[in-house]
Each structure stands twice: as C-alpha cells, then as structure tokens.
Amino acid sequence: MVQGAQVLMENATIIRPRSKLRLNFKELKSYRELFFYFAWRDVKVRYKQSVLGIGWAILQPFTMMVVFTLFFNKVAKVSSGSVPYAIFSYSGLLFWNYFSSALARSSASLVANQGVITKIYFPRIIAPISATIVALIDFCFAFLVFAGLMIYYHIAPGIAGLLFLVPAILITFIAASGLGMFLSAVNVKYRDVGQIVPFMIQIGLFLTPVIYPISLVPQRFQWILYLNPMTGVINAMRTWWLHQGTINTRLLGLSILSALVLFIVGYIYFKSKEKEFADII
C-alpha cells in the first residue's frame, strides 16, 4: 500500500537518514542558476565600495610579475631561457593565481555561507564549486594582460597552445575545486583550515615552477613536482604558448591524473560529511 502511494505521488520528497554518495543530478539541474547567483553575489560584494573594482584582477598579477622580475631575474639571475622573464613569470602567475584564489575561496565557502546553510536547504556542493567561478572571472581579466604581453613581446602561440587553453583551465578548476571541496568540509569542523590554506598557498608558489623553470630541478626528481597538477598546466602552457622548454606528455598525464584524484577524493569526503554540516557548522 505504501508502495502504491509512492507511485501515485511521483514528486514526493522523502527525508530520512542518508548515507549515500550519489549526486542528485536532477535536483542539481533545478538549482543550476544558484551556481551563478552565488558567484554573482561574491563578485558584487567584492567590488562594492572599491575604486579600482575589477582593475584589481589585473593589478595584482601584474605587480607580482614586476616584483618577481626585479628580484629573481635581475638580482638573483634566474634564467627563463628563450623568452623574457616578465612574460615567463606572468604565464605562471596567471594560472597559479587562478588556482590559489579558487582554492582559497572554495575552502572558505561553507563557513562563509554558514548563515544560509543553517536556515535554507540547497545542494551544499554548490557552495565550494561556485566559489571557484569568481576566480575564473579574475583569470579572464588577467588573461587579457597576458595577451597584451604576447603582442608586446611578439610571441605567437602554437596551435597546441590554443587547443590546450580550455583543458588547462579545466584541469586547474578540477584540482582547485577538488581540494576546495575537501578543505571546505574539514573547515566546518576544524577552523584550522582557515590558517592552513594561506600558508599552503605561500609554500605552493615555491613548490610549483611558477617563478623558475622546471629545468632548474634535476631530471630524476621532476616527476615529484608533476604530482602537483599546476606543474603540468604551467609547463604545458609555457611550452605551447611561449615555446619555452619542453614537456613530457607522460608527466603531464601524471598531473592530470593527480587533479582527477584530488577531485574524486574531495567529492567523496564532502558527500560523506555533508549531512552533519548544518549540525556542527
């Protein structure tokens, strides 16, 4: 009889203790606009009462590039091979900043939305994922500067480079949101995450070949760096856009694999902790 009723009412919501990892795509689809509303709100709030507004998205990586060029290239004499150090470091910073800001926003997303989480139901996964969209918008503006630098230095990207642009963005997104999902869920219970993430990002900048070429690292140790998805992305971009250095496609594959693993682990952890968010946040 109960089963009969179930068939009769197809749009019934059943609430019971849950323990599944499955993603409800139908529900997610009906909430799809919320991804963009979260991002839209964050962008709006971020640039309210700010004079430069979106100009900050350009100014930050540009300033970093200038400073790194001065210190690492001019003072410490780090060589960037066939291309000017300025565009070399900018190409690294472009992706590194996208990754780090997506990661920082994503891992803080649940706690930042705690007021909403304890009062309204929505698929929680929207919070860490949509937090990365804001970083993507910044990336787009920063990319315009990169294009400007390419023109300035008379460098034309190769076909492989153009083809790889979207996958590069995707890999960065997968890695950042995977780690972001994991850390945002941990952050619900352990606020230590708020301390760890900025620290991780600072260290990460030096453990990734952002401001130095990977050729500085002995060949046999390079694969360790490639476990970091951003190493693969940044090196591939340098090889195929700036024609600087070479890329071992098997090592690039390692980076992609590591991004996927991060995503899957992050997702599983997030889903397994999801049901307690509202109780303990």
Place this chain on the structure above:
Amino acid sequence: MNQPVIQVKDLSKVYKIGHERKGMKGTTTLRDSLAELAHKPAELITGRRLKKEEFWALRDINFEVNQGEVLGIVGKNGSGKSTLLKILSRIVDPTEGEVRMHGKVASLLEVGTGFHPELTGRENIFFNGAILGMRRKEITSKFDEIVAFSEVEQFLDTPVKFYSSGMYVRLGFAVAAHLDPDILIVDEVLAVGDTAFQKKCLGKMKSVASSGRTVLYVSHNMFSVKQLCNRAIFLDKGHLSYSGDTEDVIDYYLNRESAVKFEEKYEDRPSEAAQFTSFRIVDGKGKASGEIRINEPWCVDIEYKVRKMCPGTIVAIEILDEEGQALYMTSDSDQKNRLEPLKIGSYSARVPLGDVKLVPGTYLIRISIQSPSKIVYDQYEDIVVRILQDARDIRETYFKGKYMGYLANKIDWAVDKV
C-alpha cells in the same frame, strides 16, 4: 477524502553532546581531536571511555498533515520545534524515521536569510529568491508584486545594511511569500515588524492556505496560532504530547500542570548583556502562588542582572490574555517618565499588581528587558497566573462568574437621588 501531503513517521533526532569546549559551539580544532585520539588507546586498555551524552531533540514523532490544512506547532523553547522544522526543511537529517512530503516545499525559518548587507534591496530580492529555489524568470515576473508587498520601493537601490529592522523583515517575508510553494513552513518570523505588517503577513498565509496549499506554522503568539490554524500539535521535550483542534491544544498548553509556572530561577548566561535571574508571583499572604483571588493585593518579584550597560532600556511586565493579546504593560520607567540606561549590577524588584484588576481567568505574564529600538535583551512569556473569583464578591453572587470584558476595577459611583 483528503490525501496527506506530509507524513511524519517515527521521526527522531539525536544530538551528541561531547565535553563542550568553552562554549565554542561545534567548532573544534585539530589539536583537540588529536589530543582525544591520543587518549583512545589508554581508554581501550582501562576500558574507561569518556561517554558522549546523547540528547534526543525529537523522539518518535508521528503526524500527518492534509492538503490545505494549516497546522500550528506549539511548545516551549527547547521543545524540539526548531529541530522539527529544520528536518522538514531538509537542513538537518533525522537520526531515525522518515518524512514524506508531496509537492514543492518552501521554508521560512528566518526572514531575510542570505540577505547580504552590502547588496541593495533589488539585488537581494534576486539572490534570496534564487536561494529559496526560484528561477530567474519567476523572480522577474513577480518582482513588482514582491516590491509592492514589501513597501520598500523607495529604498530598492539602497544596500540593505541601511534598512531598519522592520524594512528588512518586510522585504524578507515578501520574497518568501511569493514562492508559490505547495507546502509553506514558517517559523516565528513575525516577532519583529509592526502590527500592521504582521496582519498583512497573516493575511498572506491565510490566502496561501485557502488556495489549497498547506502551511506549517510555529509561533509563540497563541493569538496568531488560533487565528490561522485549524489544527495544532504540542511538543514537549522532544515528544509530541498532544494534538488536536487548535483551541484544545492551546487550552492544554496553558493548563498543563508543568506549564503553570509561578516561580522560576533562570540560569546564568554570562554572555548576555542583561538577563533575568528569577521570577516569582507572590499572593496576598506573601507566599509564592500561581493562583490569585481577584481582590487580593498580589505582586511579582523579579531579579535581574546587568553585565554591560544597556542604553535606554526598560524592564517591563506585561499581562496577556490566553490569546496572546497584551492587556496591560508596566515598566520600571513608569514613574521616572524618561528612558534611562540600565547600569551594571544585580537588581531585585517587587511590582505590586493588585491595582490591575482583571476579571477571573487565565493570563500569561511576559517579562522583558528591552529598549524601544527593539533590542530585546531577555524575555519570558510562559508564566501563567490564574485570577480566581472571590465568592464574597457581589458580582460573583449575582453573575455567577460571567464577567463582561477584561477589567474588573471597582469604581465609586456618585449616585444622588434627585
């Protein structure tokens, strides 16, 4: 005839209360957990475990709601009302049991949830609407209606951080009221806001119900529950202790043995700026009692503690009728006739209420520490006093307890024979 749109079956929710760390809520740091982990092997050996205490916020709740019904949920603070609403709103998961709901559910546990102070009223309508489950198209098509209902047209492009609390509530309710859900769940959201708007909201909820949709309504205000709901359930310490017609449930609530409180000590809450520490109704013989003869000179003793200076604040006592309608209010500023700050310290006050003559019946007493700018530092309204008839009173002899109206003051008539 009617099909139940909400079926709640054996619903329970347990919270594990560990050894709380300095009131840090649920947040623990990694260090705490690591320390705990280090203790585990020792516990295994000694067989002694720090047991986590279990707290059943809800236990075996069963009820059904039919389509088009307006169900009131009443109960004291901590009775499990909020937990029940949170489960029905899918915010938290139940520990046991299940709920089946048919149709689109919208819940309003707090007005203006998700409002961002930096965003304008217009932007917040869109964001709040989206987070409550509305599509952009829906919001656009209802935008004008929402704005009209909220009465904040003028300030639509002002960030809501500049809104008054009344405007904030109005806008929040307006968005939620236009969700067009099949099931609307409303928590005590109308505690703030002016009376006119409260009426408007009640009207809106009534119209939602009369168009065949279902409403679950929680409120402390018995009057509004009575007005709105045809059926109610009464929760007590996580159990469903009574369900039936609203009138019966409210009678039960007010007349239950444990509800008759005339003496109470309140726990210290060190984080509060000001709070009550005790309350007592004292009868004419100087004894604590919840029953007062109509002609008896009774009074209320209260004690309160002020930890931080509260600017322009009053300590007030109100007498409400069974429907939650306030009949009388007095405050410590009555005689001073001006607003003064509450200074740090512990106070006790005796408030003689013998001059407030009420007809026999059951009344609620509400005590509060509040400022006119609607900051409520502390408030209780679950104190019940019964005014009893006095057999020797002439009105009793003649009218057999059928008094007219609310007031029972005796007045000297100047009657002259002409």
